[in-house]
Amino acid sequence: MHLLDTRAVVMVAALVVTLLGFTIQVGAAAPGVNTPYRHRLPRPRDARPHYGGSPPQYVVNRARADAVKQAFQISWDGYYQYAFPHDSLRPVNNTFYDDRNGWGASAIDAFSTALVMGDWKVVEEILKYVPDINFDNTTTEVSLFETTIRYLGGLISAYDLMTGPLGNHTYDTKYVNSILHQAKRLADNLKVAFDTPSGVPDNNLRFGPPRKTGSDSNGIATIGTLVLEWTRLSDLTGNPEYGKLAQRAERYLLEPKPKNVGEPFPGLLGTNVNISSGLFLDSGGGWGGSDDSFYEYLIKMFLYDPVRFAEYRDRWTLAADSSMEYLVSHPTSRPDLTYLAMWNNRTLQFVSEHLACFNGGNFILGGLTLNEPRYIEFGLELVDACRNTYISTATGIGPEIFQWQDSRTGLNTSNNPGPPNGQASFYNSSGFWISNSGYVLRPEVIESMYYAYRATGDTKYQEWAWDAFLAVNRTCAVGSGYSSISNVNIPGGGNHSNFQESFWFAEVLKYSYLIHAEDAVWQVQADHTNQFVYNTECHPIRIASGYERSPLA
Ligand SMILES: *[C@@H]1O[C@H](CO)[C@@H](O)[C@H](O)[C@H]1NC(C)=O
Ligand SMILES: *[C@@H]1O[C@H](CO)[C@@H](O)[C@H](O)[C@H]1NC(C)=O
Ligand SMILES: *[C@@H]1O[C@H](CO)[C@@H](O)[C@H](O)[C@H]1NC(C)=O
Ligand SMILES: *[C@@H]1O[C@H](CO)[C@@H](O)[C@H](O)[C@H]1NC(C)=O
Ligand SMILES: *[C@@H]1O[C@H](CO)[C@@H](O)[C@H](O)[C@H]1NC(C)=O
Numbered sequence: 001m002h003l004l005d006t007r008a009v010v011m012v013a014a015l016v017v018t019l020l021g022f023t024i025q026v027g028a029a030a031p032g033v034n035t036p037y038r039h040r041l042p043r044p045r046d047a048r049p050h051y052g053g054s055p056p057q058y059v060v061n062r063a064r065a066d067a068v069k070q071a072f073q074i075s076w077d078g079y080y081q082y083a084f085p086h087d088s089l090r091p092v093n094n095t096f097y098d099d100r101n102g103w104g105a106s107a108i109d110a111f112s113t114a115l116v117m118g119d120w121k122v123v124e125e126i127l128k129y130v131p132d133i134n135f136d137n138t139t140t141e142v143s144l145f146e147t148t149i150r151y152l153g154g155l156i157s158a159y160d161l162m163t164g165p166l167g168n169h170t171y172d173t174k175y176v177n178s179i180l181h182q183a184k185r186l187a188d189n190l191k192v193a194f195d196t197p198s199g200v201p202d203n204n205l206r207f208g209p210p211r212k213t214g215s216d217s218n219g220i221a222t223i224g225t226l227v228l229e230w231t232r233l234s235d236l237t238g239n240p241e242y243g244k245l246a247q248r249a250e251r252y253l254l255e256p257k258p259k260n261v262g263e264p265f266p267g268l269l270g271t272n273v274n275i276s277s278g279l280f281l282d283s284g285g286g287w288g289g290s291d292d293s294f295y296e297y298l299i300k301m302f303l304y305d306p307v308r309f310a311e312y313r314d315r316w317t318l319a320a321d322s323s324m325e326y327l328v329s330h331p332t333s334r335p336d337l338t339y340l341a342m343w344n345n346r347t348l349q350f351v352s353e354h355l356a357c358f359n360g361g362n363f364i365l366g367g368l369t370l371n372e373p374r375y376i377e378f379g380l381e382l383v384d385a386c387r388n389t390y391i392s393t394a395t396g397i398g399p400e401i402f403q404w405q406d407s408r409t410g411l412n413t414s415n416n417p418g419p420p421n422g423q424a425s426f427y428n429s430s431g432f433w434i435s436n437s438g439y440v441l442r443p444e445v446i447e448s449m450y451y452a453y454r455a456t457g458d459t460k461y462q463e464w465a466w467d468a469f470l471a472v473n474r475t476c477a478v479g480s481g482y483s484s485i486s487n488v489n490i491p492g493g494g495n496h497s498n499f500q501e502s503f504w505f506a507e508v509l510k511y512s513y514l515i516h517a518e519d520a521v522w523q524v525q526a527d528h529t530n531q532f533v534y535n536t537e538c539h540p541i542r543i544a545s546g547y548e549r550s551p552l553a
């Protein structure tokens, strides 16, 4: 998940909307969901209760997994030849761009993907590079959030995989140890960010030596998407300092103040926090960029360690319940679709974006983790609607930002306008119109399809993910790799931006691969046997206890 402020794009007028008294259709409760789970090692999974009542049967499709692996190889070869060890490939003219401090962002983001694909040559190339990264200096500003999810997450994940389930492969031990050493070195440089009056970090740093830039505020995604990586680093190194810093910052999000500003709906927050005081500065939010992965990590922390992070579960549950109660919105032209509105205090805005489409997968993960089929059923509805943004366009890829007219709010008001000229017919059939037509190699729609498949075993989600992958593979391939495109709704996708995002390696290619690949301990499990939890960059992090425990035990 990556930041992008949508609210600036959308004109909002003050109209208080009340959405009360409707119900969400949920499936029949799975039998046995309340049976406590007993600790059990190792796999294979057996008769544990989970969604659907019997364990999903997964179908391996090696030919498809290999086709995704081939796209990974193409992307890597272009990057390795023309850009490594810089951050990102410019595939159109075979040059590079240092968009993430020049530490080799694509290499570190590709690391855990190469590992789960068993692409040992690439693993070796990245492994040998890790000790050479100079995490003490860089010429450009450093984002605490982006550096945490890509570099820290990528390194920790590789270390967890190579010292865990992939420890049977032969590596040079000194290189493997260097991965953790480098992660620690990076965090030791980043931790100055937390040295503020409140403990809410300054997201923007300079290095050489590391120092804050003096930001006044920080947002809930950038504050609340550190705790998994920093806690894991503490657990791996035995030094509690890292986890404590991130958890202290998170406290301001677990107990938002002042409440009438920071928490317009129970569990659903504003966006910006004053770094000096820890107080919320606004009441606008959503499940999209700037907010997204704060909500995502609440349930993931509980999965990581249900003992230490029970309060995070409670806050996730509150946010999920409020979303189902207040934010559900059906387009006038397609009442069969379910999207989640954004909010400004309690006024809803009927806009969403590709980034927000992780929400289906997050509801599904929450439902699996908490034995709550209603979250899974609701998550599947969201997955369905996000897939609709893909199958409605000329390329088969969904747009960056989209809007719709809500069926239960006064029509044609400034807060609930109809489609713009030229998109009426598209809206009529598709249930949304396009406000930003780009696609920047984002993963969220395929990511949620992956969770849907792992929860249900329904092969239709493999088909959906395959169709999405084929569309992206066809449209975004250019020159020596893959690139963002400018318009998902014209054949060919418009212009190629000449930029291959590092998260293409970490996320799109990994989710596209895993949904067809053999079951493995790093895959999301539907029956409380998870040994890994994915950070927001899709780097699998080993959960603290090494195996999942029941929230009910
Ligand atoms: C190593 O372990 C992984 C994951 O358990 C397994 O898929 C792979 O076959 C094993 N490789 C060897 C060489 O034993
Ligand atoms: C960091 O890099 C900058 C720019 O290249 C340089 O001016 C500075 O001296 C370096 N600092 C350290 C501590 O190496
Ligand atoms: C948000 O709306 C509620 C009423 O719905 C009101 O009590 C509260 O003061 C508002 N908050 C802000 C910051 O305007
Ligand atoms: C942030 O908090 C500090 C300390 O309480 C205060 O002086 C400052 O005015 C606040 N800034 C804003 C924009 O509210
Ligand atoms: C809203 O505007 C559309 C298009 O201009 C029109 O067809 C429709 O009747 C209007 N609906 C209401 C309730 O005003």
Ligand SMILES: *[C@@H]1O[C@H](CO)[C@@H](O)[C@H](O)[C@H]1NC(C)=O
Binding pocket: 424, 425, 428, 429
């Ligand atoms: C929308 O679809 C309905 C029937 O599906 C049709 O009657 C109507 O003319 C369509 N409107 C537009 C603007 O295409």
Ligand SMILES: *[C@@H]1O[C@H](CO)[C@@H](O)[C@H](O)[C@H]1NC(C)=O
Binding pocket: 067, 071, 074, 470, 473, 474, 477
């Ligand atoms: C994916 O794109 C690459 C590069 O254009 C192409 O070689 C490959 O055949 C495509 N894969 C599939 C399954 O279409």
Ligand SMILES: *[C@@H]1O[C@H](CO)[C@@H](O)[C@H](O)[C@H]1NC(C)=O
Binding pocket: 486, 487, 490, 493, 494, 495
């Ligand atoms: C391609 O980019 C150019 C220049 O930025 C722009 O004028 C043009 O509209 C774009 N074409 C498409 C199809 O998006």
Ligand SMILES: *[C@@H]1O[C@H](CO)[C@@H](O)[C@H](O)[C@H]1NC(C)=O
Binding pocket: 090, 093, 095, 497, 498
């Ligand atoms: C490659 O393209 C980028 C823009 O996409 C441009 O900034 C850069 O100068 C180009 N480099 C060369 C060597 O052509």
